[in-house]
Amino acid sequence: MSTMTDTALQAAPATKARGYWATVARRIARDKVSMACAIILVLIFASALFAPWLGLADPYQGSMIRRLRHIGTPGYPLGTDELGRDMLARLIYGGRLSLIIGILPVILAFVIGTSLGLVAGYVGGKLNTAIMRTVDVFYAFPSVLLAIAISGALGAGIVNSIVSLTIVFVPQIARVAESVTTGVRNMDFVEAARASGAGPFTIMRVHMLGNVLGPIFVYATGLISVSMILAAGLSFLGLGTKPPEPEWGLMLNTLRTAIYVNPWVAALPGAMIFAISICFNLLSDGMRSAMDIRN
């Protein structure tokens, strides 16, 4: 073999093994925008999770004599709502329900949609046609309309809102999963794995999942931003959470009557939704470019 050893071939320096995901994580960690978004999200999540231990006012306890206080009122840093409840407490406690109804549908749709798309893309043929044609039917509805139609038919409620949003997102994730899977499946390395005698499950585990899950995950992360807006939107219409639960969409709705009295307090819950939504969008963009390790 010594005849083969030319210097150019050996030019590559010795490196320690660093996995693909470790590389991606390092690249995200170096991206300032993504990290800022991650920190904001962690803060919002943590405050919602630990709300009872933060020494906040009771988010349900109202008072007729201190309604609609302005932002910066002593004792009420973010003012009070139309029933005199502390806005800071309600915004932080509101994160609990808002985040659950916004994120849970995407998680459920991720599991269901990815499974459908993987199967459709990997098996192909008639099964693919059957799954993807069904998905097409849901694509014939604008997603907001579909979510509201299902919610409206099922009736108001947190569970129904989660169910309807899941139904809306499953086809979207399934379509992405199918196209990514089909793309990877047609790559030569999958052929090569088949040519080594590997069975479908081994190929799926070793060669497909690692290449397919990343793009689907990025898409789903971006979808959380849509889901947060839609979930709060359903509550805003009165189709999701019911009073007196603190939830951002519902709070926006009930405070709508107060815009002539104390407009900026009324706008606060929307700012929370906006913050979460933009952070997930930016994080999704950051992950997408971090995963493109070829440049």
Added chain:
Amino acid sequence: MTDANLAADMLEPIEDVGGAAQPLLQVTGLTKHFPVRGGLFSARKTVRAVDNVSFVVMKGETVGIVGESGCGKSTTARLLMHLMARDAGDIVYDGMQVGQSLSLRELRRGMQMVFQDSYASLNPRLTIEESIAFGPKVHGMADGKARALARELLGKVGLRPENFANRYPHEISGGQRQRVNIARALALSPRLVILDEAVSALDKSVEAQVLNLLADLKREFGLTYLFISHDLNVVRYISDRVLVMYLGEVVELGPVDAVWDAPAHPYTRALLAAMPSSDPDKRTEVPPISGDPPNPIDPPPGCRFHTRCPFAEPLCANDTPKLSDLDTMGHQAACYMAIAGSGHSRAPAKATGANAA
């Protein structure tokens, strides 16, 4: 193989059952037609990608397959690997057929393939070592042993394992990746390796290195190659025998020197004449054939080449000429001009003894 002097254990190769006289690969009547979606109201059509292809590959030889792009070379490779179901035909590996005396798993140890696109044929998420070790692990080798074997094979293909084993495909050059792909194929101890345009995408200098590597590996591991390429120079360099394909059919086959020195089919002649030459006196001024290959969706009836053939006569459009012996050395061509008494004006007279054999 035992004579390859590897420190690591390799998988036991599929046993040589037939002996030296038994061809390693016998292909008869191999056919693959792809249905094509017609228009809304038109009938379904088929692409005759591979049509009634037959040939044998003897143990230890290198058989080249040449032809223009779209002539069915790669489909043939995928059919042989059983990566694609064939419509008709038999593929016999060392006297055994898959599903009878040979399982598909065994076949895949006995026959491996190197693809053209060196990047697409490696999983971007796996290190090079993992990619090479994957095959042996599928066939039951323990992870540690498989990785040791992978490193050993990296050395065999001229890549220092300590530099390359832990790298990812996008971190190395095309030539290096193709060496990895060769190592990956060898990891299953195959006796037959199909090289589907394996050097076509490489720079000329790198191509030469990889060809030399292939020659070395063949000697060291006792391999048999089926070498698919559109590059006639490369095929001539590496092959013992050659198959010329046109629109899914074999139009000529024989020992590489016989075909090069006395091409019998006008298509082969045209291909050889179109070869660039470095000798200014041999420069071609007129293109030997014009036009593109006809659409394989509706191949012309009769001899598929007659639409582009300068010697075509009415009989060529009527019936397909069969592959016929030109000599006793296995040189065959499917052209009426080579068949004695075929009725073509340029066909040799019936009485000449040489062709009667």
Added chain:
Amino acid sequence: MFAYIARRIVYVIPIVLSVALVCFLLVHITPGDPLVAVLPADASQELAAQLRSAYGFDRPLPVQFGLWLWRAIHGDLGNSIATGRPVLSEVMHAVSNTVMLAIAAAIIGFTLGLLLGLIAGYFRDTWVDKVATSFAIAGVSLPHYWLGMVLVIIFSVQLNWLPAVGAGAGGSGAWAWDWEHLRYLVLPAITTSVIPMGIITRTVRALTGDILSQDFVEALRAKGLRETGVFRHVVKNAAPTALAVMGLQLGYMLGGSILIETVFSWPGSGLLLNSAIFQRDLPLLQGTILVLALFFVLLNLLVDIAQAAIDPRIKRS
């Protein structure tokens, strides 16, 4: 080209039927007896049975679907329970208001989106790009109903420039193209335009960037073409995809107007849907969704055909 259009139209038929099926089933996933919504609380057993057979609720589901579909094809979507008027005329009246809003929003959103997208793509990775991209990200991340509230707070409550709700004197019935009426359209249209603006900016930016990085652009510049000429090539290459995205966005604006129409009390299909939901007016709910979804399917079909007409790569079917 003709074959392509014919195939697309044939392909739409099963989609339309499935859409109709989904709309039909919507009423049947509703918890409880669909009759409850029609029935007075103190209705007798006989009246219930009478109405049940009148609405066909006693027939098997496939038969019900067939009958409903047959009537729907003939333009009969039943009568609104709340108003007693035919659903189709109620819906079409409301849809015309939504179309007006969507077109106004499209003019704003598409113009801004195309402009920002082209600029951002052309001056990629400069501060101009960063500003445009931030606008786009904000646009797609904004809860649009909240933006509507904020705009009302600024322009109606604080500045008192524009009306907060409604469609002008006499509702939409007396609509006229004068400032007196148009000023009601300004805030809802701006609010609606934000999401399409963001999405089109992002799409066009990516398209422009991709096209500019292709070799043929290098060749155009190398042969001495002026930048305006290069720009023409960019626009030509980006047009089919941009058109498809704009068509889709127009569809989303038509179908997704419910939140904005609720904020602004704009008398369109969204507001109609809202009242249908809360009055449990199931025929109206079903009819509105069916009409909006069919609009969306039709629009997608038109976009596909238009795209095929301007994209030479699609022509050869």
